Amino acid sequence: MDRFIATFSSYELFFRILVIVAITVFLAKIVNSLYKRLLTKSVETDNSHLTTYKFLEHSISAVIYIVGFSFAISKIEFLKPVAQSIVAGAGIFAIAVGFAAQQALGNIISGIFIVISKPYKINDRISFQDGLRGVVEDISLRHTVIRNFENQRIIIPNSIISNQVLINSNFADSKICKLIDVGISYGSDVDLAKQIMREEIENHPLNIDNRSQEDIDKGTPKVMVRMIELADSSLVMRAWGWAETPMDAFVMHCDVNESIKKRFDKEGIVIPFPQRTVSYLEPPKGTT
Numbered sequence: 001m002d003r004f005i006a007t008f009s010s011y012e013l014f015f016r017i018l019v020i021v022a023i024t025v026f027l028a029k030i031v032n033s034l035y036k037r038l039l040t041k042s043v044e045t046d047n048s049h050l051t052t053y054k055f056l057e058h059s060i061s062a063v064i065y066i067v068g069f070s071f072a073i074s075k076i077e078f079l080k081p082v083a084q085s086i087v088a089g090a091g092i093f094a095i096a097v098g099f100a101a102q103q104a105l106g107n108i109i110s111g112i113f114i115v116i117s118k119p120y121k122i123n124d125r126i127s128f129q130d131g132l133r134g135v136v137e138d139i140s141l142r143h144t145v146i147r148n149f150e151n152q153r154i155i156i157p158n159s160i161i162s163n164q165v166l167i168n169s170n171f172a173d174s175k176i177c178k179l180i181d182v183g184i185s186y187g188s189d190v191d192l193a194k195q196i197m198r199e200e201i202e203n204h205p206l207n208i209d210n211r212s213q214e215d216i217d218k219g220t221p222k223v224m225v226r227m228i229e230l231a232d233s234s235l236v237m238r239a240w241g242w243a244e245t246p247m248d249a250f251v252m253h254c255d256v257n258e259s260i261k262k263r264f265d266k267e268g269i270v271i272p273f274p275q276r277t278v279s280y281l282e283p284p285k286g287t288t
Helices: 002-010 012-045 050-074 079-088 090-100 102-117 190-202 213-218 246-267
Strands: 125-128 133-139 143-147 153-157 166-168 176-184 224-230 235-243
Touching (some): 012 050, 102 133, 102 143, 176 190, 190 246, 235 246
Antiparallel strands (some): 133 143, 143 153, 176 235, 224 235
16 A cells, blocks of 8 residues: 555656546537537527537637646646746747747637628538639638538638638528520521520429519519520520529529420420531642
């Protein structure tokens, strides 16, 4: 027993630090588990604050770990002289830490502003100028996770994404207008082509009526179709089809392209391909 007490006394500091670290990790897991249960119940009743809830989840975990590890370090006696040296050179140390942590702090501050201003939220569909697009899956202290349509995760630091120009398909209103362009030959019946395009879009189950009451009273058609260009080889017809969500608009666009092609074939409307007239110059006389 005396030997055990002596051994314990020798490693008392180590055991204290180990217990503090263990309690910190255990407490963080317990708090996260309880928070996720509360989050699940809250999201079931109100999904509009999901982004804030997820950001707070990461923030709470970070605070618990910082406080726990700081308390553990404070128990180490031999670090007190080091602390005094750090205080003595506080100015230089603060500048060094400031430069070293500038990017990390910038990500955290940008994350806070993203949560407050809400340019995008979790489950929003966003796209960037460089063609990158996907669905926001998570917003942490340092980065935003985007799931693209190939089910890959794209991790972007908050300080970078906050300075990007992005398109949010779910911001304020999730309805989207899908432009459906089809070219027909110059010899085809324009009125019949417009009628076919209008009917195929109106009959699609994902198409919605986005007209105001004033438009309905004026007799504005549910789907507007116009000729927008006299191209080299075709007359370009454009239809404006509305859907409830970007995904519905994509499905509607694919289905309508197929149904319009079949109706055009049936009604004799020709979708032309580019044509060129090639003329050969006759070689000068006296040459072979």
